Amino acid sequence: xxxxxxxxxxxxxxxxxxxxxxxxxxxxxxxxxxxxxxxxxxxxxxxxxxxxxxxxxxxxxxxxxxxxxxxxxxxxxxxxxxxxxxxxxxxxxxxxxxxx
Amino acid sequence: xxxxxxxxxxxxxxxxxxxxxxxxxxxxxxxxxxxxxxxxxxxxxxxxxxxxxxxxxxxxxxxxxxxxxxxxxxxxxxxxxxxxxxxxxxxxxxxxxxxxxxxxxxxxxxxxxxxxxxxxxxxxxxxxxxxxxxxxxxxxxxxxxxxxxxxxxxxxxxxxxxxxxxxxxxxxxxxxxxxxxxxxxxxxxxxx
Numbered sequence: 001x002x003x004x005x006x007x008x009x010x011x012x013x014x015x016x017x018x019x020x021x022x023x024x025x026x027x028x029x030x031x032x033x034x035x036x037x038x039x040x041x042x043x044x045x046x047x048x049x050x051x052x053x054x055x056x057x058x059x060x061x062x063x064x065x066x067x068x069x070x071x072x073x074x075x076x077x078x079x080x081x082x083x084x085x086x087x088x089x090x091x092x093x094x095x096x097x098x099x100x
Numbered sequence: 101x102x103x104x105x106x107x108x109x110x111x112x113x114x115x116x117x118x119x120x121x122x123x124x125x126x127x128x129x130x131x132x133x134x135x136x137x138x139x140x141x142x143x144x145x146x147x148x149x150x151x152x153x154x155x156x157x158x159x160x161x162x163x164x165x166x167x168x169x170x171x172x173x174x175x176x177x178x179x180x181x182x183x184x185x186x187x188x189x190x191x192x193x194x195x196x197x198x199x200x201x202x203x204x205x206x207x208x209x210x211x212x213x214x215x216x217x218x219x220x221x222x223x224x225x226x227x228x229x230x231x232x233x234x235x236x237x238x239x240x241x242x243x244x245x246x247x248x249x250x251x252x253x254x255x256x257x258x259x260x261x262x263x264x265x266x267x268x269x270x271x272x273x274x275x276x277x278x279x280x281x282x283x284x285x286x287x288x289x290x291x292x
Contacts, residue, residue, distance in 0.1 A: 006178070010171035017164055021282070025157050028287035039288050046283035050276050057171055057272040058117070069117055076121035080128040087132035 006059075013056025020049040109262055116266045120273045123236075127277050130229040131284065138289065140221035147222075147289030150215055156286045159202050160278065166195035167275040174268035177261045185256065185264070189248050192271065196241045203234050226285065233281060236274050243267055 024045050027033070033041060054060045054073065061070040138147070173188030207227070210216065217227040247267055251260050 006175040007172065010168060010175065013171075014164065014168040017167075017279075018161075021157075021160055021164060021279070024283050024287055025153065025160075028291045029153060031291075034291070038291060042283050042288055046279050049279050053167070053272065053276050053279070057167060057275075058120075058269055060117070068114060072118055072121055076124055079125055083125070083128045084132045084135065087129075088135050091136040 009056045009059070009062075013052055016052045016056070017049050020045050020052070024049075105258055109265075112262055113265060113269070116269055120269060123273065124277070127229075127232070127280075130225075130232060131280060134225040134229050134285065137221040137225040142220040142222075144220040144223065145213070145215050147285070148292070150210060150213070151286050151290050153286060153290055155202070155206070156282060159199055160282045162195050162199050162202075163275050163278050166192045166199070167272050169195065170268045170271045174265055177256055177264045180256050180261075182251065182256050186248065186252060189244060189264070193241060193244050193248070196237060196244070196271075200234060200237050200241070203230070203237070229285065230281065233274065233277055236270075236277075240267070240271055240274060243270070 024042055027038065027042060027045070032038075055062060059069070060073045061067070063069055169188045170192040173185050173192060176184040176188060207230075210223075215223055217224045244267060247260065247263050251264070
């Protein structure tokens, strides 16, 4: 990748991240939604922003074959989903079942 | 067949990316802990009582701008433009100092209010997650000093461009982690 491409990538990534950050903030303070809806929307926006930063800042997924960066990144995502999803699921059920 | 410089560069970058991804996994375990314990306040203050969102938004924007400046600095290093590289890494360093200063002033405020890590499981999880991120930022700042001085003294070499690229990735990775801290710990915590 030449340096002109990386200048463009950095600026595009920055402006997308800025919009998403402000979006998260105003959804949080604006009381348009609440509870689970708000939480899901914010988590989706945060996830989208993280993916944009991985692509535009850390250049994951814009390499040529055989895509080792992308494959290791996707493996990390899988492990993270299992760790976080699994912990919260188990502990939620534990709390629920221990309540008398 | 001898290895070209390009091979050394791309292998180093790939190896460093793998390190960053394992670091993500470590942060994931801390996020899981926080997610489980975030309501366990033991009668103490909750996220809504403690956090002030405009302050955190300022911190977030400072870190985001530093992610931009470090990215530009990395790109200028590839172009062998020493002065612009130094200026942009210098700006990143100053923004990092402001960020970590705000971070510690917030911890100080929480502890003075009696909301230290000893108060509740929620606060223990909060300080563990945020403290780990702050230590990463602190080490990133030290690393920046160590890399910038040789560039200042003897210019951009093959090795220093490679090292600056790793530092750039490390700094931008810290920003990716912070997105989730901002969204989960602060915004969801306060609006819940």
